[in-house]
Amino acid sequence: MNTAPPQRAGVAGSADAVAPPVRAADWYxxxxxxxxxxxxxxxxxxxxIFFLYRILPLGWNVILSFEYWSPLKAARFAGLDNYAEMFLxxxxxxxxxxxxxxxxxxxxxxxxxALAVALAVNSDLKGAAIYRTxxxxxxxxxxxxxxxVWRWLYDERGGFINFVLRGTGLIKEPIPFLxxxxxxxxxxILADIWQVVGFYMIILLTGLQSIPxxxxxxARIDGAPASARFLRITxxxxxxxxxxxxxxxxxxxxxxxxxxxxxxxGGPAHATxxxxxxxxxxxxxxxxxxxxxxxxxxxxxxxVILTFLANRAVGGNAGSVESx
Amino acid sequence: xxRRSHILRHLVMAxxxxxxxxxxxxxxxxxxxxxxxxxxxPRILPLKPHLYNFVDVWYLIPFARYFANSVIVSLIAVAGNxxxxxxxxxxxxxxxxxxxxxxxxxxxxxLIPFQATIIPAYLVSARLGVLNSYLGxxxxxxxxxxxIFVFKAAFEAIPxxxxxxARIDGLGELRILFRIMLPLAKxxxxxxxxxxxxxxxxxxxxPLIITRxxxxxxxxxxxxxxLAYVEDTTGxxxxxxxxxxxxxxxxxxxxxxxxIRGLTSGATKG
Numbered sequence: 026m027n028t029a030p031p032q033r034a035g036v037a038g039s040a041d042a043v044a045p046p047v048r049a050a051d052w053y054x055x056x057x058x059x060x061x062x063x064x065x066x067x068x069x070x071x072x073x074i075f076f077l078y079r080i081l082p083l084g085w086n087v088i089l090s091f092e093y094w095s096p097l098k099a100a101r102f103a104g105l106d107n108y109a110e111m112f113l114x115x116x117x118x119x120x121x122x123x124x125x126x127x128x129x130x131x132x133x134x135x136x137x138x139a140l141a142v143a144l145a146v147n148s149d150l151k152g153a154a155i156y157r158t159x160x161x162x163x164x165x166x167x168x169x170x171x172x173x174v175w176r177w178l179y180d181e182r183g184g185f186i187n188f189v190l191r192g193t194g195l196i197k198e199p200i201p202f203l204x205x206x207x208x209x210x211x212x213x214i215l216a217d218i219w220q221v222v223g224f225y226m227i228i229l230l231t232g233l234q235s236i237p238x239x240x241x242x243x244a245r246i247d248g249a250p251a252s253a254r255f256l257r258i259t260x261x262x263x264x265x266x267x268x269x270x271x272x273x274x275x276x277x278x279x280x281x282x283x284x285x286x287x288x289x290x291g292g293p294a295h296a297t298x299x300x301x302x303x304x305x306x307x308x309x310x311x312x313x314x315x316x317x318x319x320x321x322x323x324x325x326x327x328x329v330i331l332t333f334l335a336n337r338a339v340g341g342n343a344g345s346v347e348s349x
Numbered sequence: 350x351x352r353r354s355h356i357l358r359h360l361v362m363a364x365x366x367x368x369x370x371x372x373x374x375x376x377x378x379x380x381x382x383x384x385x386x387x388x389x390x391p392r393i394l395p396l397k398p399h400l401y402n403f404v405d406v407w408y409l410i411p412f413a414r415y416f417a418n419s420v421i422v423s424l425i426a427v428a429g430n431x432x433x434x435x436x437x438x439x440x441x442x443x444x445x446x447x448x449x450x451x452x453x454x455x456x457x458x459x460l461i462p463f464q465a466t467i468i469p470a471y472l473v474s475a476r477l478g479v480l481n482s483y484l485g486x487x488x489x490x491x492x493x494x495x496x497i498f499v500f501k502a503a504f505e506a507i508p509x510x511x512x513x514x515a516r517i518d519g520l521g522e523l524r525i526l527f528r529i530m531l532p533l534a535k536x537x538x539x540x541x542x543x544x545x546x547x548x549x550x551x552x553x554x555x556p557l558i559i560t561r562x563x564x565x566x567x568x569x570x571x572x573x574x575x576l577a578y579v580e581d582t583t584g585x586x587x588x589x590x591x592x593x594x595x596x597x598x599x600x601x602x603x604x605x606x607x608x609i610r611g612l613t614s615g616a617t618k619g
Binding site for chain 1: 355358359361362365366368369370371372373375376379386387388389390391429432433434436437439440441443445446451454455458460461462463464465466467468469470471472473477488489491492494497522526547550551553554557558568569572573576586587590593594597598601602605608609612613
């Protein structure tokens with residue numbers, strides 16, 4: 026019904042078309058313009074916000090990235106200078122790019138964990154709702170606070186992790202996780218996984234619950250073992266949910282800003298610098314808006330490419346959002 | 350045999366839950382600890398639990414100010430979300446030229462993370478003259494695409510005859526929306542409130558960029574500021590963390606179902 030073209034909607038769908046035929050066309054035209062006005066007014070506030078804070082910035086980033094520009098200075102065309110600097114001279118950019126990719130590539134680990142938990146919680150287990158709540162609890166919390174919590178867990182002296190590792194005799198000397206070049210990034214990633222794993226679990230649970238039970242019954246009657254049921258039914262049917270998890274994992278490399286900012290500030294020696302923290306430092310630390318915009322364009326391109334690849338990996342059109 | 354597998358699964362889940370809860374415990378413990386928090390080995394149970402650290406927070410930082418700012422910004426964001434998303438969702442239940450384009454536009458906006466817009470978003474806010482103001486803090490959060498679709502789905506589930514009856518009775522569209530449709534879409538409103546509240550309550554990067562004065566800063570900023578100020582040296586920091594986390598946890602536990610429904614409908618339906 027929604028797909029009917031608006032021109033015909035008035036005439037075709039009218040049970041109340043008892044008005045005189047000559048006036049009817051006129052009446053419907055007026056009604057249509059009134060409805061169009063109304064729709065426009067209702068959509069306007071939301072559209073304005075998304076235009077100002079999503080679409081316009083996207084274009085503005087691209088323009089800025091080809092300019093020399095800073096507040097109080099007139100813009101000059103820079104060609105590819107910003108990009109040349111980024112790729113040829115900016116070592117921090119390469120470090121941040123590598124770290125961002127590592128961050129994204131770690132998300133499958135979290136997704137697998139979440140899948141295991143979702144499978145365990147999905148069954149007829151008693152108390153499953155409580156487990157679900159506890160595991161999801163960390164997701165809606167303030168990342169800044171979560172970052173401080175994890176800073177404390179990693180602490181050399183008062184931290185829980187060093188306490189356990191030393192207490193069980195696994196290590197002799199405490200490890201300064203967040204201050205060491207090698208440990209800092211994995212440590213931040215672990216904290217991030219802790220926060221986001223519940224979200225993956227919820228997405229996968231929704232996916233699991235949408236798989237028709239009769240598929241499993243049929244497989245059981247045919248004598249398919251549990252492993253085959255999982256590989257042939259569960260996994261293929263979960264592809265859309267897995268794709269969404271992958272997208273969340275990719276977007277997460279943006280949203281992890283809060284955690285990184287609080288836990289390490291990008292250090293030590295840029296060991297935990299992500300593209301998003303580099304963008305922030307360039308833009309608001311050094312007021313190089315043009316260069317930060319170029320960095321943003323690169324990261325956004327990366328995001329689009331990775332999302333496309335993830336879509337291909339799960340067999341295309343998994344993210345057919347159109348059907349919404 | 351089935352029973353044994355259940356016991357095994359309970360054990361595994363209990364372990365997972367313990368891992369998820371330990372960070373909370375460790376911070377709560379530190380917040381009420383009296384002795385030197387750096388003593389090794391750290392105590393698992395605090396020796397003499399007390400609440401001095403929480404009192405300290407009140408003296409060391411303008412907690413009430415941060416809290417009030419957070420509440421004001423969140424209230425603006427929640428109010429904006431309900432009105433704007435409901436209006437947009439209602440408009441999307443109608444047929445109009447260019448509807449497909451609008452829907453496509455919304456869906457593609459969802460793929461643009463806010464963090465990827467910070468530089469121009471800052472410049473836009475500067476042009477609008479809303480830097481360092483409550484409105485500026487809330488403006489990008491005033492409408493949420495996920496929630497628009499939540500409203501659209503809720504309105505579509507309401508029988509069309511109700512709308513027609515109201516129209517025959519001479520109600521205008523605005524009244525139909527607010528008097529007929531919204532009261533019948535309470536779950537969608539709840540989802541909107543909880544999602545927009547949590548997102549604005551937790552927002553950090555945006556306030557970090559556009560606030561200049563302490564008087565405009567929200568709780569996450571206050572927390573980061575306090576951290577930079579005291580480093581990890583005092584239990585008051587962890588008391589502050591507890592005071593910030595607690596409202597979030599309470600709100601989440603109260604409206605868990607709505608929150609999860611909002612997230613999953615956004616994730617699965619676009």
